[in-house]
Amino acid sequence: MDERTPPDDNGEQAAGGSQPPTLKTIAFMTGLGVTTVSRALKDAPEIGAETRRRVQLVARQIGYRPNRAGVRLRTGKTNVISLVLDTEEQVGGFVSDLIYGVSEALAQTPYHLVVTPYSRNNDSLEPVKYVVETASADGVIISRTEPDDKRVRYMTERGFPFATHGRTHMGIEHPFHDFDNHAYSVEAVKKLASLGRKRLALLAPPANLSYYRHMRDGFADALMEHGLTEVPFPTATVDHSIDEIRAVTSELMRRPNRPDAFVSGAGAGTFALVAGVEDAGFKVGQDVDIVSKQSSRLLHLLRPQLYVVNEDVRLAGRELATAVLGRIAGRDIGSLQSLSKPRAVEAYETPAPVKSNG
Structure with missing residues (x-):
């Protein structure tokens, strides 16, 4: 039989x-x-370890990729994870x-x-609904999470892994990974207090995002603990443009x-803070x-x-991928939640001068 024209039993175009x-x-x-090869590629336990290794090595060497349409027909799965990202995410x-x-x-x-990209000017639920309703992925990862997030409610009600x-x-x-922005603010204020600073401003995230609450609460708690004063910075957030900040x-x-x-919630915003401070005639690290x-x-x-x-x-990204795969596999939600603690505030260390041998 000429294998170059028909698809094989697994919905794949044949070799040749x-x-x-x-x-x-x-x-x-x-x-x-063929059955043994198929099972070896899926790490089936009934296939010996040496056979699995040999089959997977050959597959990698020849660039084998399973045909997604065939996989979906056989298993009902797409073997796709959709990462839904705002196209205006920070630089x-x-x-x-x-x-x-994630990759x-x-x-x-x-x-x-x-x-799966979307613009924050549009409804953030629409790309999620598209993925779920078309079954174009087995799981979804979302960012820019809100305290009462309609995407979370929608996928939970439909039993869709995310x-x-x-x-x-x-x-x-639900499964999540987060950075501890409350702890970050506390450490940041503590550092500034140790430098003798008294009047602090916070460049925060937009108030509709969950991490705004965490960062603001940590900032307020630490100000009170150290007896410092907040200078309101109400008209700009980390989402504003560099020129606006x-x-x-x-x-x-002035x-x-x-x-x-200043305590800054994002590196991109800090570029603008530095420029604004220097525009006003002050120096970072001195004033x-x-x-x-x-x-x-x-x-x-x-x-x-x-x-x-x-x-x-x-x-x-790694934690989020692990979490959504765990949910697809039916693991307990509590085991799929992780929080990353910030390390200590780091100062720049000037490299030691190179000694001359002359």
């Missing part, structure tokens, strides 16, 4: 010519049956690191990642009761100190005088 390799290709190369590596982390966790599984980057406050237990900062720094320190959260480790290239707390977004 320029056609992609199939299960039959691997079976021919290994001397095994500085957040999006790429999140995608990298890294999926690499050793049958699952593939598909990014995980969220961030927590909710709606009485629904810069202008608001510059205006704020007031008589200007802040002598003003700034503690910022960052995901890209770029801020010390901007100004060595900045203090930073690193958020590992690749870790978040």
